[in-house]
Amino acid sequence: MEKKPYVIGLDLGGTNSVFGIVDGKANVVASVSVKTRGHGTAENYVNNCCEALQTIISQVGGIEKIQAMGIGAPNGNYYSGSVENAPNLEWRGIIPLAKMFSERLGIPVALTNDANAAAIGEMAYGVAKGMKNFIMITLGTGVGSGIVVNGQLVYGSDGFAGELGHVVIDRSKSARDCGCGRKGCLEAYCSATGMVRTALEWMAIRTTPSTLRDIPFDKLEAKDISIAASQGDFMAKEIMNYTGDLLGKACADFCNFSSPEAFIFFGGPTKAGDLLMNPIRKAYDENVLMNFKGKAKLLLSELDGASAAVLGASALGWEL
Amino acid sequence: MEKKPYVIGLDLGGTNSVFGIVDGKANVVASVSVKTRGHGTAENYVNNCCEALQTIISQVGGIEKIQAMGIGAPNGNYYSGSVENAPNLEWRGIIPLAKMFSERLGIPVALTNDANAAAIGEMAYGVAKGMKNFIMITLGTGVGSGIVVNGQLVYGSDGFAGELGHVVIDRSKSARDCGCGRKGCLEAYCSATGMVRTALEWMAIRTTPSTLRDIPFDKLEAKDISIAASQGDFMAKEIMNYTGDLLGKACADFCNFSSPEAFIFFGGPTKAGDLLMNPIRKAYDENVLMNFKGKAKLLLSELDGASAAVLGASALGWEL
Numbered sequence: 058m059e060k061k062p063y064v065i066g067l068d069l070g071g072t073n074s075v076f077g078i079v080d081g082k083a084n085v086v087a088s089v090s091v092k093t094r095g096h097g098t099a100e101n102y103v104n105n106c107c108e109a110l111q112t113i114i115s116q117v118g119g120i121e122k123i124q125a126m127g128i129g130a131p132n133g134n135y136y137s138g139s140v141e142n143a144p145n146l147e148w149r150g151i152i153p154l155a156k157m158f159s160e161r162l163g164i165p166v167a168l169t170n171d172a173n174a175a176a177i178g179e180m181a182y183g184v185a186k187g188m189k190n191f192i193m194i195t196l197g198t199g200v201g202s203g204i205v206v207n208g209q210l211v212y213g214s215d216g217f218a219g220e221l222g223h224v225v226i227d228r229s230k231s232a233r234d235c236g237c238g239r240k241g242c243l244e245a246y247c248s249a250t251g252m253v254r255t256a257l258e259w260m261a262i263r264t265t266p267s268t269l270r271d272i273p274f275d276k277l278e279a280k281d282i283s284i285a286a287s288q289g290d291f292m293a294k295e296i297m298n299y300t301g302d303l304l305g306k307a308c309a310d311f312c313n314f315s316s317p318e319a320f321i322f323f324g325g326p327t328k329a330g331d332l333l334m335n336p337i338r339k340a341y342d343e344n345v346l347m348n349f350k351g352k353a354k355l356l357l358s359e360l361d362g363a364s365a366a367v368l369g370a371s372a373l374g375w376e377l
Numbered sequence: 378m379e380k381k382p383y384v385i386g387l388d389l390g391g392t393n394s395v396f397g398i399v400d401g402k403a404n405v406v407a408s409v410s411v412k413t414r415g416h417g418t419a420e421n422y423v424n425n426c427c428e429a430l431q432t433i434i435s436q437v438g439g440i441e442k443i444q445a446m447g448i449g450a451p452n453g454n455y456y457s458g459s460v461e462n463a464p465n466l467e468w469r470g471i472i473p474l475a476k477m478f479s480e481r482l483g484i485p486v487a488l489t490n491d492a493n494a495a496a497i498g499e500m501a502y503g504v505a506k507g508m509k510n511f512i513m514i515t516l517g518t519g520v521g522s523g524i525v526v527n528g529q530l531v532y533g534s535d536g537f538a539g540e541l542g543h544v545v546i547d548r549s550k551s552a553r554d555c556g557c558g559r560k561g562c563l564e565a566y567c568s569a570t571g572m573v574r575t576a577l578e579w580m581a582i583r584t585t586p587s588t589l590r591d592i593p594f595d596k597l598e599a600k601d602i603s604i605a606a607s608q609g610d611f612m613a614k615e616i617m618n619y620t621g622d623l624l625g626k627a628c629a630d631f632c633n634f635s636s637p638e639a640f641i642f643f644g645g646p647t648k649a650g651d652l653l654m655n656p657i658r659k660a661y662d663e664n665v666l667m668n669f670k671g672k673a674k675l676l677l678s679e680l681d682g683a684s685a686a687v688l689g690a691s692a693l694g695w696e697l
Contacts, residue, residue: 190534204634206526206533213526213636214510215672220633223666225626229549237666306545313540314524314634316533346543346557352535 061124066371069130077367087113127373129174136216176203178369196324249279267292283329305340323358381444386691389450397687403502407433447693449494456536496523498689516644569599587612603649625660643678
């Protein structure tokens, strides 16, 4: 059967659900955004989304031009096509979102978590093109990961594999609480939120002057730290070094698992570029096992932040 | 082409090289052992091995009855078929052992490291039969691992993936030196050698009485600790608890990677059974991410220790 010219990608975020219609050359030819919250039930959400989708589907010539749909969603399970107990969404329990969209639209729909979707997008359209073994690290509210081994996403026995943000990097008594209920997880230090926690902690316990001190406690964002670091603020630069050092050490450990060709970093904090990547590379080189030294590349995602998640989700559609 | 009835498995250890001729039902129908050291060059080693092999090959009706050969060797690289810079062998550099045996015997030969061979053996003949995602942990002089994802061994970009013994579990200043030149690796604590180091360290810094104190410093083996623990020796039991606790915490982290159906433990120290497995299970349950709780099984290898390595290597032969 001939492939149809388009797929739909859905980047389902905590705030916005962004739909894109994507062609075979990674062009987002039409897109529409719907608020993720405020629909009451998941059924209403799907109904309202499909209504919004009709407009852009018509723009490309109707649903018969669309091969499939891919969804990247927090706590998305590829095997079941469900969003399961996502703490940042308003739906409780297990929501069979792939099935619900598929029934409404009449096309095949696949779903995975957002970091896996980013990895698939990177493999289809980005810097991982042609790679068979790589690890995608996404830095945002949390630290997500998508692991590719032998050219395939690692979903594991239950569809939830690739939670590298919850590898413990501090086993001491003073380790930070993590949102998962445990202590010392990579995510508690190296997510955008973790970087802000570092800044708040250091401003409390140190007397070093910093422009970060001018920002109200509640308003400080990782972006502010990147900007301050790029303007030469000492403490902000130290926070980038500290974050990069932990990420580099963690990746050196991850290498023992799948010896990837590359680690690919994606997300807000990576916009700091070398301010973050240099300490990552330094710590990685200093800590990786001799056998692996100088092998894996540590790269920035080449996908445009705004469309990367939609492209990643859409690439999942092409796999169907 | 019809499959021939036998494969050869070679378990290449630091001391002995054990060859077995194995049928399709995991019976070792003939075997022979050659010292690994003392042959001078790798060429002489292969020649002497092939000479020893002639006898058992004749017993099964000649080389035309043999499908292929599989080798499990320290620092074995599946992609290149070479043993590369193995610190415990007398050959320096890169030894293309698969090619050398293949040329001498006239059959296809594949090679991988010993822990991967054990994982393949477990999948072909053992407790991992039918599993698509599991992690094999081998406890011996070091801590080895063989990782299976989507039914395939994880070799990574360079053939050296699966070095979980070198994941860092102690990042503090007082972390133990590891044989790899780094500090705080799992292997430095939880290998048979690591358990002995724990015993020696604790006997030095504690005054607790223990039957282990009757054993000369140089003679103490992990086996002695297991035996003392099974006889109720307090310190020996504490060492089993400490080792199991670290292994359980490490496996809880490994779960974040591939969410395996099972962890399978193999090697001398596992003969202690529940004395080691109970603390592993306890620490695993207490430390694994909520999503994964109660999912993975923590199992002992079902392969007989004496033939497991040969069976594992032979199973690699069937894959050819």
